[in-house]
Amino acid sequence: MEAYSAARDLVSKGDYVFLDANENPFGTWNRYPDPLQIDPKTILAKIKGVEVANMVMGNGSDEILDLVYRVACNPQKDEALSLAPSYGMYYTLANLNDVKFNEVMLNEDFSFSTQRLLNAVTPNTKMIIICSPNNPTGIAYPTEQIIEVVKNFKGLVVVDEAYNDFSGVESCINYLKDYDNLVVIQTFSKAWGLASLRAGVGYMSKELAAMINKVKLPYNMDGFTQKSLVEKLQDVEGFKRTVKLLVSERDRFMANVATLPYIEKVFRSDANFFMIRTAKHKELQQYMINNGVILRSRHGMPMCDNCIRITVGTPEQNDLAFRLMQKFGK
Ligand code: PMP
Numbered sequence: 001m002e003a004y005s006a007a008r009d010l011v012s013k014g015d016y017v018f019l020d021a022n023e024n025p026f027g028t029w030n031r032y033p034d035p036l037q038i039d040p041k042t043i044l045a046k047i048k049g050v051e052v053a054n055m056v057m058g059n060g061s062d063e064i065l066d067l068v069y070r071v072a073c074n075p076q077k078d079e080a081l082s083l084a085p086s087y088g089m090y091y092t093l094a095n096l097n098d099v100k101f102n103e104v105m106l107n108e109d110f111s112f113s114t115q116r117l118l119n120a121v122t123p124n125t126k127m128i129i130i131c132s133p134n135n136p137t138g139i140a141y142p143t144e145q146i147i148e149v150v151k152n153f154k155g156l157v158v159v160d161e162a163y164n165d166f167s168g169v170e171s172c173i174n175y176l177k178d179y180d181n182l183v184v185i186q187t188f189s190k191a192w193g194l195a196s197l198r199a200g201v202g203y204m205s206k207e208l209a210a211m212i213n214k215v216k217l218p219y220n221m222d223g224f225t226q227k228s229l230v231e232k233l234q235d236v237e238g239f240k241r242t243v244k245l246l247v248s249e250r251d252r253f254m255a256n257v258a259t260l261p262y263i264e265k266v267f268r269s270d271a272n273f274f275m276i277r278t279a280k281h282k283e284l285q286q287y288m289i290n291n292g293v294i295l296r297s298r299h300g301m302p303m304c305d306n307c308i309r310i311t312v313g314t315p316e317q318n319d320l321a322f323r324l325m326q327k328f329g330k
Pocket of ligand 1: 160
């Protein structure tokens with residue numbers, strides 16, 4: 001297909017008189033934003049050790065996922081494959097794009113079997129989506145295992161690293177140079193603390209990035225978001241401090257919760273949340289809501305019977321939640 005073109009594609013950045021796009025000449029946010037988000041990408045490319053041409057930015061990482069589906073899969077014919085339980089949006093986006101969605105169950109300990117995953121590939125499987133650290137289990141898979149999948153599958157392997165910053169596990173971004181079927185998706189909504197801005201980023205081969213940039217809506221990331229990202233990206237030290245605090249809070253919160261007699265299991269976590277299992281999950285969730293704290297029930301998802309997912313908050317929020325959980329047990 002031919003990409004949508006704007007007159008501004010004809011010029012590089014500069015001081016022009018813009019009479020081309022029917023904007024209002026007055027105001028602060030009156031101009032259309034850069035469709036290729038070059039300013040935030042340039043800074044991020046340096047931090048991540050990739051080139052701008054390897055990147056796609058979008059309205060949250062959900063948009064990037066949707067774009068990968070749209071570019072990689074023919075509706076009503078091609079299929080996507082993922083692990084279960086995992087992030088529900090993979091299934092929703094498959095439905096939205098009229099793509100058949102297949103799943104392979106995780107192992108009992110929430111690891112996955114490379115062989116079972118690859119055995120589930122059909123002639124129509126165009127992409128495999130792996131969420132690591134996984135939502136809702138919280139567990140990161142070894143990078144070598146994911147790369148093993150990349151090596152043994154011809155289609156795209158999309159690795160959703162929304163929570164990688166909390167994990168200490170090597171990002172798959174380091175393997176982009178070696179595999180052109182690898183796509184890594186990250187977000188500003190978690191460790192960067194910018195969920196309200198809606199900013200996600202995909203790292204991939206230059207060929208695929210060019211294709212997606214052609215397909216996406218031209219102004220998919222607004223100017224305020226681009227400017228805010230440029231500002232936020234100056235403070236990598238602040239970002240690291242926040243991640244460190246949240247990881248230590250996670251471990252403290254988990255250790256506290258593990259002492260409660262009605263909690264059957266606290267699952268290991270590499271993310272900024274953790275899962276617990278208790279037969280009293282319904283009553284606990286309601287009690288917490290009654291006291292102003294919302295937890296996420298994951299009961300009903302495969303392998304998550306009686307499970308609740310808890311996001312790590314500020315130290316004060318975690319203390320409050322833990323005190324309530326103690327009271328609930330009495
Ligand atoms: N991937 C995973 C695994 C998530 O949990 C989430 C948010 N819940 C997202 C992607 C989407 O994040 P966003 O669209 O805010 O970037």
